[in-house]
Amino acid sequence: MRRRTMLAAAAAAPVAAVATPSAASAANPRPRRRLAVRGADVSTLAKNEDFGAVYRRADGRRADALTILREHDVNVARLKVWVNPADGYNTKAKVLRMAARAKARGMRLFIDFHYSDAWADPGKQHKPAAWATYAFEELKAAVRDHTYDVLHALHRQGTPADFVQIGNEINGGLLWPDGRWDNWPNLAALLTAGATVAKAVSNRTRVVLHLAEGGNNGGHRWWFDNATALGVPFDVIAVSHYLYWHGTAESLRANLVDLSARYGKDVLVAETAYGFTTEEDDPTPQIFTADLAAAGGHPATPRGQADALRAICDVVASVPRGLGVVYWEPTWTAVPGAGWDPADPTSGNGWENQALFDFDGRALPALDVFRTR
Structure with a gap:
């Protein structure tokens, strides 16, 4: 309880400071x-x-989380799609319901296909169990059918996808081993x-292709040179950029400027986040630690979180074809039963100190960044 009280006080204190321009913001208008x-x-x-999470405005009043986000000028909801997840979430049916809620609040829809039953990222791109034995042509048909099934259902519901991401953080390809990075004809x-x-x-x-490591210009050039040479159609280049993993805001800016000019595409940051504390609200260790805060260059405080998000937004806004920024899982607070592993109901959450709601469910100052950017 003492920890929660301390964090609530810390969250409240920076509000006035964030509203007043700092020396840094004066130097970078x-x-x-x-x-x-x-x-x-x-x-x-x-x-x-479903497992009991409660969300509150900064003044403590309870409200729907999407409503709170929309009140802070969040205008796009990103939703991942899994094929047959063990917990039954992030399926077509669940995505349809969330899409209806988001569109009802005037938000656009960004669909993120993982083509997996669970997490897909640079370190793992596992096929769905139902596709495991498919020959390549069957696998390609499964991608077509699954993508069509979800998107057509959204369109028929009256909530069409505005952005569609084909694969998640696919630096190393997708649907391994068939679509791995060392078999570009299959991947393409x-x-x-x-x-x-x-x-x-x-x-x-708008079709989006999404890579991690937002400052990795050499790796991204190699990847998109291959994709364009093999005629892969796409509209938007998206990157993940976490300051504590992927480098400085300036490295992100340099990469986005180059990619947008080299390929003639709009660019966006599809994932970013930062911690407002290094403490935790459940027994699962946090991903964001004091060492990562040191690497990220901003303190692990509510104001530090806001400054980190502002830095990413300002970089994207400075790129001539920069579309915007998507914050990753701002509502993923710690609730027993809603952990990271869809196959393990006892798993915890290693992300709650990077949410945009504190351990009491109150909106944090970083949400105000979207009102001004």
Whole structure:
């Protein structure tokens, strides 16, 4: 209880400071151009709510989490899609319900296909169990059918996807081993299958290709040179950039400027986050630690979190074709039963100190960044 009280006091204290321009913000004035995409990945929200999560405005009043986000000018909801997850969340049915809630609040929809039954990222791109024995042509058909099934259902519901991401953090490819980085013809064929059907459902949908390591210009050039040489269709280049893992804001800026000019595409940060504390609200160790705060260059405080998000937003706004920023899992607070592992109901949450709601469920000052960026 004492820990919660201390954190509540810390969260309240920086509010006035954030509203007053600092020396840093005076030296780097606010960009005049607002970000078109001010997003939040709320993929875990439905599960959190089902297990009892409560969300509050900064003044303590309870409210729907999406409503609070929208009140802070968040205008895009990102939702991941898994194929047959063990916990039954992030399925087509769950995504349809969340999409309806987001669209009802005037938010655009960003669908993130993992093409897996669980997490897909640079270190793992496991096939769904149901696709494990497929030959390559069957696998390509499964990508087409799954992508069409979800997107057509969203379109039929009246909540079409505005952005569709074909694979998640696919630096090393997807659906290993068939679509791994060292087999570019296969990888390109799988990406093209998903992208083509996304456009077939709605030509207004913007196809996104998403890599991690937002400051890795050499790696990104190699990847997109291969993709474009093999004719993979896409509209937007997206990156993940966590300051404590992927380098400085300046390295992100340099990469985005180069990528947008080299390939003639809009660019966005599809994932970023930062901690407001190094403490934890459940027994599972936190990903964000004091060492990562030191690496990220901002203190692990509510104001430090806000400054880190502001730095990312200002970088993207400074890029001529910078679309915007999506904060990853701002509503994933610690609730027993809503842990990280869909196959293990006892798993905890290693992310709650990077949410945009504190350990009492109150909105943190970092949310105000979206009102001004």
